Amino acid sequence: MSKNLSIVNKDLKEERDKINFNVEEFTNWFYGGAEKVKEKKYIENYFLSDKDLNLELDTSYLSYKDKYEEAVRRSIVVYKKLYKLHNEMGGTHEDFVKIMENLRFTMGAINPEGNPFVLHFSMFALTIMNMTNDEQKAEWLPRIFNCNILGTYAQTELGHGTYIQRLETTATYDPKTKEFTLNSPTLTSYKWWPGNLGHTVDHAIVMAQLYSQGKCHGIQPFIVQLRDSETHKPLPGIDIGDIGNKVGFQTVNNGFLGFKNVKVPYKNMLMKNSKLLEDGTFIKPKNAKLNYGTMVIIRVHMIIDAACRIAKATTIALRYSLVRRQSPINPNEIEPKIIEHITQQNKIFPGIAKAVVFKCMADYLTKLHLSITQEGNTGNLARMPELHALSCCLKAVCTNEDAKTVEVCRLSCGGHGFLRSAGLDDVYRNSTAAQTYEGENTVMLLQAARFLIKSFNEARNGGSLTEGVKYLFDFIGRNGKREIFDNSINGILRAIQAAAAGRTYIAWKHIEDDKRHNSIEVATNLAGVHLTKAAELHGYVCLLQVGIEEIEKIIRNVSPALGLVFKNILELFAVDLILNKIGDVIQHVDISNEDIEKLEKQMETLFKFFRTSAIGVVDGFDFSDPIIDSTLGSYDGNVYENLINAARKSPLNQEDVNRTFHLYIKPFMKSNL
């Protein structure tokens, strides 16, 4: 499945012949074991081999409406098969999760511009699983699982996406009728953005301000039916539609939604956290932010998505760079593979290292999320703020890096990278969307910075700190002296920690100084740029720290040859990071010009070593050709054949002369102006 049967380009074959580690062993690590790789391949093939999907059709040439309709058609083919496969596998919840996890990659190949049902299977289902009481679970989960109802997560409004406390949709409870009345009192209160909302789903989790007994009790989730289950017509009082063309996500069917006196039964307010008694008495949750739980889960999941987008983009860029020849380095020699230009290595190799380190972070964060959620289920919510801060911080840092890296990969493919058939545009669109959805990245960094400043105050007052921010103690302990740089992995980590702690101190001091003339809120706003820089540096500290810990474990468990590749990858990540953050490092670390030159030299040595492993690593990401979907990144490396074949499929090339010649061009040319 992963390799096509055509003859592999000789330049690429020559590279693969030199790989000095076991690529399969790397793949097994990336997917969590040989069994998981087998499962992934089976599931991928199970779906992608279905002729009914008609994957030959290049949907990028279709109109907006046709794209959506084809995406719905394909999705239904997939979901029917999903349920068939699920039954064949035994029908357990674990089987379902297994298929869904693998389907995430496969769905991208089937609907490259987005899945019109993605919110049903992610945020809608997750919210019902995590924010309902037992009765509500029993009522809704079977219907969701069987797709008898389809839903989305409707939180953002025209006027507010970030500051959700000020959402304007209202849900007013009447104890006499035991109903809520939903209203959109203003234009800005219209829901705007929810995926799949426009014309696909018939239900939504709606976040609305709860009014009861004459008081507002803040935003609460309600499950609301939007469309008739037979006709799919909007129900009375529901104004609903698609928000129109976007930068990407064209087939996700993001929608708008307004309410006019829409009645919702009492039992439809999700009651695991906040509770409303039938008489209208409101009972506060243990922590008001528990209703933000679905956002936290998705932010955690977004780290692995970022890793995979980078893995895909670097696979395309590297394979292309190993077959593309241009510009002799020595004037009299043959043109080299473009990867021989060291600037090309500088564009692609650090990206490959990021994919690996982000994958380590995704695994770490998933485990942390599970353990903190389990604590939460026993009533212990103490670590919720730590998880919130970490997931916000890494969501922002990883998706920012993701978008940047994917764009560099596109640039590294020169002109051909600009073709849709190169496959980098959809990856980029998804990366840049991820910078905004699930919390805009600056806002996410500012949330993380709140935690950093609190921790800094705690450290100054001799309090206790969570593991991930203990480096703030080192900074305070140095009492204004700079960290002395030493050129080892741990030395680089300490330097980035010193930079993060130093920037946190600058932000803290800024706030303290401004507090003399301003409120704490105004002072915090004025320190915003420092705060976001501190949070960003903290994100890199976490990535490097977890990267070091995880890769040390990996090295102990893999063959020595693969261990060397991991060591090389970790060093690449670390040296690239410190060189990119050198301005911040210089401010807080005793690092000399010679040290910096040594790091630059070290980067060149690391590139030299990685030059032979790189193709093995990207092959090890194991994206099959239908998933990579790129003329430049296919396994066989036959890029020029792929490019001309793709061009021939352009709708304009289906006839020799386009009608515009006779309609407009010829009359214009003959007109003598």
Ligand SMILES: CCCCCCCC/C=C\CCCC(=O)SCCNC(=O)CCNC(=O)[C@H](O)C(C)(C)COP(=O)(O)OP(=O)(O)OC[C@H]1O[C@@H](n2cnc3c(N)ncnc32)[C@H](O)[C@@H]1OP(=O)(O)O
């Ligand atoms: C499973 C498979 C994955 C599939 C992926 C599917 C992809 C589908 C594609 C797209 C889907 C996109 C969906 C969306 O975009 S949904 C909408 C998302 N919206 C947002 O993310 C909104 C962002 N805004 C917020 O999250 C919040 O407004 C806020 C920025 C966090 C601020 O909240 P609030 O105003 O209430 O808070 P305050 O500023 O007053 O206080 C901050 C304190 O609250 C603490 N806090 C906040 N959140 C949490 C939390 N979740 N847990 C614990 N604590 C929290 C925070 O720490 C502050 O504490 P402090 O002590 O400092 O006061």
Ligand SMILES: Cc1cc2nc3c(=O)[nH]c(=O)nc-3n(C[C@H](O)[C@H](O)[C@H](O)COP(=O)(O)OP(=O)(O)OC[C@H]3O[C@@H](n4cnc5c(N)ncnc54)[C@H](O)[C@@H]3O)c2cc1C
């Ligand atoms: C592709 C896509 C899919 C989406 N899907 C969904 C969905 O399914 N369901 C849903 O409910 N929503 C969805 N959204 C909405 C999304 O979650 C919000 O757009 C996002 O949270 C950002 O909020 P905003 O649009 O209000 O941005 P704004 O907050 O208006 O951001 C504009 C600018 O203001 C700045 N800013 C705002 N507040 C602050 C602050 N406190 N401090 C400093 N700067 C600030 C931001 O940094 C940014 O530069 C989706 C959005 C996109 C793009």
